[in-house]
Amino acid sequence: MRRYWFSILIVLLAAGGIGTYYLIGIRGHLPEYIIETVQGDTKEGAAVVLSGSHYGAMRSEPLDVTTEGSNYLGRNLHLRERLADAGTWFYQDxxxxxxxxxxxxxxxxxxxxxxxxxxxxxxxxxxxxxxxxxxxxxxxxxxxxxxxxxxxxxxxxxxxxxxxxxxxxxxxxxxxxxxxxxxxxxxxxxxxxxxxxxxxxxxxxxxxxxxxxxxxxxxxxxxxxxxxxxxxxxSKxxxxxxxxxxxxxxxxxxxxxxxxxxxxxxxxxxxxxxxxxxxGFFTYSLQQDQFYYAEIAPDEVVLSLYHTKTKARKRAYATVTAKQLGVDEIQSAQIQKDRVYLGLEKAGVKGAAVLRLEDGKLLFEGFAVQASGNGQTDEEMKRRLHLNNLVIEHKLKD
Amino acid sequence: MNRYLKLVHMEIYRFRIVLLVLMGITALCQMSALIWMLKKALSDLRGEHPEAGAYFSPIPLRISFEWAMFNTQMWFIIPVLLCISVLSLYVFFIWYRDWIGRNAFIYRLLMLPTARRNIYLAKITALLLFVLSIVSFQLALLPVLELVIRLVVPAELRADSHIIDIISSNQALVELIPRQFEQFFYMYGAGAVIVAAVFTAILLERSYRRLGILYGLLYLSGCGLVVASPILLFGTNESVIYLYPTEIYLMLLLLFLLVASASVWLGMRLIAKKITV
Amino acid sequence: MIEVTGIRKRYRGRDVLNDVSFTAEKGELTCLIGVNGAGKSTILKLIMGLTPLTGGTIRIDGQALEPKLYEKIAFVPDHLTMPSGMRLSEALRFMADFYESWNEKRADELMRFFQLEHSARIGSLSKGIAAKFNLLLGFAQDSDYLLLDEPFSGIDLFSREAITEVFTSDLMEHRGVLLTTHEIGEMEHLVDKAVLLKGGKVSLSFHCEEMRSEKGKSVIDVMREVYGA
Missing domain, CATH: 2.40.128 (Lipocalin)
Known part of the structure; x- marks a missing residue:
């Protein structure tokens, strides 16, 4: 048995090196983030995705942050996920x-x-x-x-x-x-x-x-x-x-x-x-015979509705201000189905709000924070985390 | 099982010098390049010998392994390329070395009172172990090099790097050591399937000599076609694909499995029934 | 008994062997005789499964060849088949590792008998010494059958005598030996059975004792008749 020591060593090296790396070595590489609910129902914020990059010392890592946590896209480099990724835009609807x-x-x-x-x-x-x-x-x-x-x-x-x-x-x-x-x-x-x-x-x-x-x-x-x-x-x-x-x-x-x-x-x-x-800037959503539109300014969002059949217009039926939301800026808005999604910024931190389209009622507001145990200071987080895009991803409920 | 293990040991033992030399060259090359770069960077930080444009990226306030790796990449990549070349050549040589000269060891191997397929299995096992052990050695070397940095660069001029960032700074290592184990499995699994197919082609040549070269090449082309069939069937520009992504994934997996089992089965049959000294 | 029946071997489009049949019994020394290229080595390789048969059957004690049988049948090729970088001691350990029928005691005795150094490397051996070690690898196995391909080619006279001594010892008592050789002259008194090959077939096969007593011919006499020299 003793004379097989070299072969045993090689086997241990082969399994040990790679095993240790993938089990222990890769841990703790990137900080985890999450959208923390400040107001309203977390479930309403389920479709919100704050998308951007995390800046490291020499490279930036693309990531998405949701109410469930953060997902670094640089990780998803394996075949199964790469194949599944193709055509996601089509599957979003x-x-x-x-x-x-x-x-x-x-x-x-x-x-x-x-x-x-x-x-x-x-x-x-x-x-x-x-x-x-x-x-x-x-x-x-x-x-x-x-x-x-x-x-x-x-x-x-x-x-x-x-x-x-x-x-x-x-x-x-x-x-x-x-x-x-x-x-x-x-x-x-x-x-x-x-x-x-x-x-x-x-x-x-x-x-x-x-x-x-x-x-x-x-x-x-x-x-x-x-x-x-x-x-x-x-398709309707x-x-x-x-x-x-x-x-x-x-x-x-x-x-x-x-x-x-x-x-x-x-x-x-x-x-x-x-x-x-x-x-100024506005975004709209044509839903059958109802044309909703939202005017976006850094300090407020104004919702209006136009009935294409009756030609009745409900101008500015709801207004939501940055002050009401407690933020510095409203940066973007999207109308999807019966919700309005707003991209917000407060003290250098990005967040999102979800309003009910019908009356502009605030249903959810949340901001990106570090998940527990990250060890970054807030200053560091603001320096490193750049979430510049608000993306809405719906998943069909079973 | 016992004789199979003994054969694996024999194959490892025969290659031990080459393995140790490759590891040694890698360690030496990477360590010296790193130390040289660190000393240069330190002296520049201290303002001793400023050289404009000497680095790929400017010296940060604190030297990190990530930065050092980025700037000494080539010296890290050269030994990696050497290892890849040597191992690739050995895919062939592991068989042909048993036929060279008058002292043809293949006689001994074929006359061993053990199933002939164990010879095939031992060689492929050994080769895979060589590849994995060299990859592991490189991984194990990184913390050692990190230690070297600690010794050379004083704490106030030093910053820590995560091993993933270190690997990502190197164009070759980032491809060879994927971030997720699942991708590692796909990459090196595919490599193992290729080795199995090449082994079968070699055994075709050894069984049928001149005609065998043709058979071997045809076999490899066949394997290539099978694995590439999804692309050929669906086309790279065609947007109409009648399979969903999960189905394509399963199909690819199945095709690789098919090539693997066909190669291993055929290889074992050739060495048992058709091989000739 | 090694039973070779109607074997054919095709090589590069040519029939090297065409319907060869003979037997080699345990306890006898059978000699395959033929001119260069007659296919003698090929027959031994076919029996050992080192090359595939084109046709016919080979049975060893009634069984078809399978890896287990290599414990029972040993082959000494015409050249030493161990890697040149290996030491003799490593080669011996290799055999001991894989063969249950390996007899370590006999191996040591033969090492001393042939005056071989354990630490010598295969590549550094002279032709004569290499041949002796080659034989040792065959003899030291407790096999029922021993096949030898040209065991005397290129060996000096004195080494030949030493080797012949081994053949006459009790080492060979119960074994079946099948060998090919050109040097039939010195071996003649050892050979029990002769099989003469010509044109890819067995021209004649006989027991030497009978041939001598009944027809008064030596093996060489018969050879002259068959090959017409």
Whole structure:
């Protein structure tokens, strides 16, 4: 046994060195942080993610801080997590998460969020066929998949020819109207692009008609930008869709347009969705026929609502000030679903607040602090922790 | 089991000098480079011989291992590259050394009253042990070098570094020693699968001689195709992938397992039935 | 009994051996005779499983070859097959480690008999001394069968005498010995059975005692007939 000492030593070295490193050596590398609830219900703050970096002596480490703790992204470098990471933006949408849960098989290989439509009866997905991508054949072929929620049957129409195949199509929005599927495309041709709505028969997949939006614009300007105002969730039914319009590179003559899938008419709105008296930075959320918008200033956030159908406006129905929140600055705001998320800063420390969209009531307020036992002074923490972004990540509740 | 262990010991024993020399060169090279850099930095801090632009990053107020590592990287990387080259060559030499010359030791090995697969298993075990022990040696060397810094640099000019930061400052070590054990397992596991496949290719050559070289190359290409099949099937630019990420992960795992078992099975069969002296 | 039946060996497209059959009994010394390249070494390697058979069967005491049998059958190739950096003592320990049938006492006796140094390195041995050690590695195993490939090639006269002495000792009493050699002359009185190979087949196989008493021919006489020299 004695003469095997060298081999035994090698085995011990091999296991010991690596084992010690991964069990003990890697501990205590980076300080842990957490969002501490100062007011309200911690559960309301569950979707809040303060994202940024931690500055070390010679390098910075990206990290996310939530109400559950901190997560350093430099750690997530292994294969399983790297694969799972791909396409997280797509998976963020709660409706997509719900679709994945309900119809896992149908959702395979579908990742264009603008191509989804869902109502109580059906799920529709539209995608441009990629099979001709690397050939010289015409690019523009449409593929439509329709899932009947009740029976689970799927009808697929592949290779629906589009009438101007030499142009590049992009799917912006999908809607279902009785037995028709309407798709809003952006079509690129040399250096210009145009929006057009195509209607297809949902029984046969044949193209029924085409409506070019540019023909219905009031102004005949040649250089203009017509952009879809995205709905809160791209896959919900909504008969009306809205656009921003401006002319030229200096964005003059700003207007909003509304298009009705049912009538096929594009009409200019007498006033923009956010009204004429908007000032400074604002963010909005179009939720079906309700257009919420929030004006952000360092000292206050003002919430307003515009009903697109009734045209009633509830201007500044709620105001939340930095003083009320006890912070130095309100730095950002996002409206998602029925909540308003604010990014805050107090004495060099970042935090977040969650308001109820309906009335601006404060539901949660929290700030990033060191998790217990870190050993950093507050000064050091302020120097090292730079959480500059507020990201909202929803997880589907089971 | 007993004879397998004895064979492993024999393989380790045969390689012991090379192993010790590699470790020695690594220790010597890294230690001297570190000491030289520290002395230079100290004298510059004390304002003795200022040399503009002599460092990759300016001298901090307090010298840390992290900083020293960043500036002496090359001298740390050279012995690492040496170890990698020697071990890579030994993947082949561990077999071919038994055939060289008239004193062909392979006769003895093939006539041992133990299952032939133990020869295969002993060689792959030994090789893996060599790789892991050198990695461990490098890891164990770092605290020793930290001690050297303590001896050379006085406390008021010194700052501590965490071992992860030290490793992250070195372009080679940061790749070879991942932060998470799971990634370490994937990396070195994949390496072990590659070694198993190469061993099988070597045994194909040793069993079929000239035709065997062709078989060996074909076999390795086959293994490569199997493992790369997800990329080939789905394409790198294609956005339409019909598998969810977890499924792709499991698929890759399965493919590697497949290549590993095929290689080991084939290798053991070749050495038992087809090998020729 | 070592039973070789209808074996074929194909090498580089050529049939080196084509239907070779013979037996070697325990307690007898069987000699494989043939011209250079006739395949004598190949037959021994095939019996030892050092190269694969193209066809035919080989049975040792009725069993097909498997690793366990290496305890029972020892092979002394035509050159020493130990690494040159190894010392003789290490080589002996290697054998002791792996073979239960290794007889350490006999190994020591033979070391003294052949006047070999434990601390010498394999690579530094002269041809004659290396050959002696090579034989020792075969003799010191308590095997039932001993295969030797050209045990006398390149050995000086006096060493040959020493080796021949070992063959006649009780070391060989109950063993089956199968060897190949060119130096049939000095071995003739030891050989019990001769197997003559020609053209990849067994041309003739006989017991020497019978051949001498019945036909009055020596092995060399028969060789001249078969190979026509």
């Amino acid at each position: 709660l409706n997509i998460q719900q679709l994945l849960k309900d119809h896992k098989a149908f959702m395979r290989g579908k990742n264009n969020s603008g191509g989804f439509y869902r109502d109580a009866e059906m799920v529709i997905y539209a995608e441009l066929s990629t099979s001709t991508r690397h050939t010289n054949a015409p690019y523009a072929k449409l593929e439509l998949s329709m899932l009947d929620e009740e029976t689970g049957k799927v009808a697929t129409f592949k290779s629906i020819a589009l009438d101007e195949p030499e142009q590049i199509y992009n799917i912006m929005n999908v809607q279902r109207l009785d037995n028709e599927v309407h798709i809003l495309f952006r079509k690129y041709e040399s250096h210009t692009s145009n929006l057009a709505v195509y209607a297809f028969d949902s029984g046969t997949g044949k193209q029924l008609r085409r409506i070019d939006l540019k023909n219905q614009l009031k102004s005949k300007a040649t250089e203009y930008n017509l952009n879809l105002i995205a709905n809160e969730s791209v 039914p909504s008969d009306l869709i809205y656009f921003t319009y401006s002319e030229g590179s200096e964005a003059l003559n700003r207007k909003n347009y509304a298009y009705s899938y049912r009538t096929g008419k594009l009409s200019e709105l007498s006033e923009t969705l956010w009204g004429p008296d908007i000032g």
